[in-house]
Amino acid sequence: MPSKKKHDFNTTITTLGPAKIATPLRYPRYVDETKPLELIMTSEELAELDNDTLMLEFEKAGPREKLYFDPSKTKCAIVTCGGLCPGINDVIRAIVMESHYHYGIRTVLGIRNGLRGFIPKYGYDVRELNPHNVSSIHQFGGTVLGSSRGPQEPSEIVDSLERMNVNILFVIGGDGTMRAAKAIVNEVAARGRKIAVIGIPKTIDNDINFITRTFGFDTAVEKATEAIQCAHVEATGMDMGVGLVKLMGREAGFIAAQATLAMQEVNFLLVPEQEFELDGDNGLLMALERRLLARGHALIVCAEGAGKNLLESGTTKDPSGNVTLGDICGLLSRRMKEHFKERQLEMTMKFIDPSYIIRSVPANAGDRVYCGFLGQHAVHAAMAGKTGVVVTQVKSSMALLPLELVTSRRRCLNVHSDYWSSVMEATGQQN
């Protein structure tokens, strides 16, 4: 059995101070902090492992019998950062509803347009959130608070939190944002203030380490399958037809792989984790030719970050610091056309890039349930005085993890896993 093998993952959670205030919750089933959540994690579940299997202990998410903050004197703030993802509004709504109805907190502020909302020079107003004005927001995609990319000065942010007398800050964002949250935690600590900072990790790519599932991923996959289905219809609607679908996934092909499993019609899946060649007898072009001659049509799904080995490495970056990707689908289109022209074979390609369509829709039921849990547990954690933590599902449980644990390294598809074998079975492609 995976006994307490030595590892250097620090899963200990920081608390602002002793929790002494009785909870006002009406359905108490309090977390016993002396009993950690024990999980066995394998190399498929953690970016760092090779073939190890570890037993890890995490702090359980859930309501605590004693609180650090006095609900009647607590002021919360929520900020949403980075690109859109289905379910952000659900998380906002859940935080507001939990704070208001269950803890009796009077004020939840919505910071506008991401971290910029803290910075005076942008001049954005703050929006007071209450059960009335958030009650229907989960029916809409996007974020009612607005977002922005890129970091802001931690000291300016903490200045702003102090001016507003905020006790708890909920930060919804990607791994850059989680690093920014950590910087805020450090600044707060340096000043000796008692402000809890809780992260709710958001990434449509599902590529955060230790985190089994990020909200919005299921919904994104659902929408991605619709685009793939359309490409399939186009490809089969003519002789020698090729459907090419571009999906999100800069560093990790989770959406593309999961949508491929859902559709079971994809012939070639291209992801960042697996290099491929265009040329040669084992290259994509000849494989595509063989497929088309045998079956008359083909379907290719390509994650945006695939084929980096085929592209000049980019040097420009976007405001969040992400390297601008080369245009792999443009390259594929061009080379496919050239190849079939050269081979004197007809080939008609239909390219679909659903882009923002898969991330700006409202969450589906499964993601809604998950976002509800995230919001509830974020408030539970904050009220107990936890800080510098993220709330998340790990395997099938809800847990609190230190911010630095999830930001140290990104997760990506393990191409030596059962999951990947299933994906390869679904496409029938050879690597």
Added chain:
Amino acid sequence: MPSKKKHDFNTTITTLGPAKIATPLRYPRYVDETKPLELIMTSEELAELDNDTLMLEFEKAGPREKLYFDPSKTKCAIVTCGGLCPGINDVIRAIVMESHYHYGIRTVLGIRNGLRGFIPKYGYDVRELNPHNVSSIHQFGGTVLGSSRGPQEPSEIVDSLERMNVNILFVIGGDGTMRAAKAIVNEVAARGRKIAVIGIPKTIDNDINFITRTFGFDTAVEKATEAIQCAHVEATGMDMGVGLVKLMGREAGFIAAQATLAMQEVNFLLVPEQEFELDGDNGLLMALERRLLARGHALIVCAEGAGKNLLESGTTKDPSGNVTLGDICGLLSRRMKEHFKERQLEMTMKFIDPSYIIRSVPANAGDRVYCGFLGQHAVHAAMAGKTGVVVTQVKSSMALLPLELVTSRRRCLNVHSDYWSSVMEATGQQN
């Protein structure tokens, strides 16, 4: 009243010969051909008119008491051409069901991959269609027969029809295909053969003259609104956000205009029918800047054929003979970025091109009903010996029109109409 004002539209339908065979239909309500369908048409409804209002007479669609063809000896064929459109499979299904169950016709052949399916050198097989193998096809987008672009030699097509002993040919396609159908009619007539040719006009752009509604249009608009909604969510998800959506519409902006009316969130609608300028105080760029500074976000919908005055006219053509369009959205993106950089204003643009997604989905309920009527009436017309006709809705009635009537000229948005005024009210834009 619009008395019988002189006009030179020939609405007379050709019949292969006298109809003498009793119909086998069980629910007879026969068309009385002595009573034409009288319709008052205005300049908004016809590309040719300026301010006239005409009374036109058309031949009604519907079952006839006497048939020209003997059902037990009749062989039909269906061919689908050009780009995909929601509802093609519904029309195929309706033709097969009507032929089989109501007329008792034994053979309906499906020609593969458009007009190429008639040409021996392509070597495509023919597929026998029956109620069993078409029963569920309407649940899928695309065409189960496959399609192709471009014309084929009429004499080769008629050779093929003769070899297969086809009596009735149903042609589903766009205006190029309707011209090809007319050429087949002429070749059949020149040979003195008795083959009925019935056209079912297909164009997702809804731009065929005399034809009030083409099948698939409603569905395409429904899907287009989803993309616009996503762009709206993206634009409002950040400060100074612009959503730009590209929609189909090479010569006519019907989809873009109708989707704009359905969404009521679009600020700038760009269509081929209305030139616009980018520069100057009345140009799009300054209007966009004013909008962004006033409201923080903006939504632009652009038909692919808009802004021809701003682009170098293309000279290349696709296999169907359509001129390759310039990339108006690429131009817009570039110029918008330059403009806001120059003005030292932030601006973030999110571009969505749903492309094939809006045309390869299954038809919605409204289009399904319409496709059912088209298929039924196509068979009624053919069995009565009509040839060289299209079956269509004109205003709110089903009618038969000569092929040449609908191919002479394309319809486009009348920018002096009540409809266009409503669209402009919806966007609030100034021209």
Added chain:
Amino acid sequence: MPSKKKHDFNTTITTLGPAKIATPLRYPRYVDETKPLELIMTSEELAELDNDTLMLEFEKAGPREKLYFDPSKTKCAIVTCGGLCPGINDVIRAIVMESHYHYGIRTVLGIRNGLRGFIPKYGYDVRELNPHNVSSIHQFGGTVLGSSRGPQEPSEIVDSLERMNVNILFVIGGDGTMRAAKAIVNEVAARGRKIAVIGIPKTIDNDINFITRTFGFDTAVEKATEAIQCAHVEATGMDMGVGLVKLMGREAGFIAAQATLAMQEVNFLLVPEQEFELDGDNGLLMALERRLLARGHALIVCAEGAGKNLLESGTTKDPSGNVTLGDICGLLSRRMKEHFKERQLEMTMKFIDPSYIIRSVPANAGDRVYCGFLGQHAVHAAMAGKTGVVVTQVKSSMALLPLELVTSRRRCLNVHSDYWSSVMEATGQQN
């Protein structure tokens, strides 16, 4: 041709007084009232006709160059009555947007909970509507204003309108509500007041005379087809399976018929307009038995008002005065079970009653466009001083009709029409 045959339909519209004020509209294309809308209507389109075809003249809907009301001094109110229907919120939104942005009207009041909202004893507040608080309401089904059934005293309503200084009242409701609107018009006239009353007819059953299409009908049909599809899946999921779907339609089977055309899988369609028998060789039970033995499954769609001849006539009424219907589907279930038990044949029935699911969803794109037109044209009509009118589509045009024209008689399915023949072709049933 259908010359000006004598008929006694009064299509003349009443105006409160001379229109002298210049319109503030920016995209003027004014209606020329000297040129009426001429429409040829047949017996299929009007409840009153047998085999006649009439030329009728209606007043066109659309903006007028001169207004009766001065926008800066005009106060509007909106009330929504009766059962829900997809698109009510779209109409409310369109009225508010048109009033505010295009005419510059400052106040639009939302009356709460139907006509009761006017009656002091209920104590409902009035809600001020503006572009901000209606901007997203079209994304939701139902009515943001609330509704109620049943009439209220006209004098109390007009008292209330006077107290609030309302100049224009928009009434969204069914034919009972249109009669109530007429009573308000009469009371206003008796008092010599200048209040315009504009009706926007709402009925999910699509059974209002002269009115080609009521808003929400398309959406309801779309949802109804989903229920039918589920019943089809259930019926075919076992041997001797029967799917039975109950749909709305107290007096008219339009939804059931249209959904039957859309699905093309229904074997027996039962509507109020066509009596049927259960027993005997031509009865439904034996027909069902034959179908089941031949094909193994069957699909029945039943409008709630079908089979009145088989049920004891009800005498109770609901608050709106509608006779409570007998439970035809309950009777069908019972008799089907008895029949097959008696015949010693297995039969498994799955009953689906989507009920409110088909009426409480948001409108689809087609209905949204239509609701937008209704709202715009309602405001145009009101501002020109028209009163006692309904705004609607007649055939393919937008027109104004006197309230009494549409309330005199209900429309129902013409079972001697081409439309019904198509429906019968789709089911294959014999009457």
Added chain:
Amino acid sequence: MPSKKKHDFNTTITTLGPAKIATPLRYPRYVDETKPLELIMTSEELAELDNDTLMLEFEKAGPREKLYFDPSKTKCAIVTCGGLCPGINDVIRAIVMESHYHYGIRTVLGIRNGLRGFIPKYGYDVRELNPHNVSSIHQFGGTVLGSSRGPQEPSEIVDSLERMNVNILFVIGGDGTMRAAKAIVNEVAARGRKIAVIGIPKTIDNDINFITRTFGFDTAVEKATEAIQCAHVEATGMDMGVGLVKLMGREAGFIAAQATLAMQEVNFLLVPEQEFELDGDNGLLMALERRLLARGHALIVCAEGAGKNLLESGTTKDPSGNVTLGDICGLLSRRMKEHFKERQLEMTMKFIDPSYIIRSVPANAGDRVYCGFLGQHAVHAAMAGKTGVVVTQVKSSMALLPLELVTSRRRCLNVHSDYWSSVMEATGQQN
């Protein structure tokens, strides 16, 4: 830590004989059977536990390096039993695709209409399944093979398997069916035959012990939320409006609870696991009254098996042996009407029973992926000679479990769990 606490769960899997044949799989990542899957399970996850936490060892699902059956000589059969559930066709498709493309198995037979399909007296044909005829079936709800309820004689079933030379039987069905599968395993063993029997558990109620997630559950929840949303729209569409939604769940309220979490609008959730009273100050009727007077509308979701304490216990059973439930929603309706009449308060109730609509739809993307895994792993297990097993997800892993483990006891909602606390928080109801 949850050390190897003693328990009497037998998780050992039976194999027909030694696996000696090399696998033909091309993407091998073979299961190492010496390393079991170790899972820590708590009282929330297992019906049998109270407050214990156990470490359990299961056999991993996945491809084996050595097979028991020789693919070229193997014949498979699939049978689907009991009520419909989203995803059955996906599982069928996955089994066929995996067998055909990856193992090279030539014959997969589809047994018609459940276990009856084995019994000669019913005379059902057997259908040969291949990649071509299953390629699109996942787009449809239901089961293409048909189903039936109730057991059949194991000896007759094994006679039939022997006559058809079937080596592997895949059984898709609920817990009654899993018991039938066990009986088949026993009969096969008694005859000394080498037929592998693999179960794929199906229950829309998600109430099978040890099984974290049954396929179709997510989809059912998604559809259920649509019905709840409609009821919410109806309830808020009038003053004193109540929406009442009936959902599946005879013994377990999982669908109702999960849909309640997804919607976050439900005020009263009634499930079989929690008794409630109608009368008295703490009863539902007074709670509903208080809610209505405070907020004007209310939303109730009721699982069909709720309120058994309020109903006369039924004694009739359906063909599968399930006790016929009393009509709790009928009782609720009646008592609510009486209560409000007595209290002289208005109340309008809108009842929605989506019934089969939530189970006969196609699977969503998440369920499709899961069904794909189930089908793949079922074939892997069978080819390795495993028998008497079910394939399923336990926590977040795919595993093989002995049939008897999952049929001994049903799982239901643990009303002392964190999950249930979250549900109660979502409704705000007091027990």
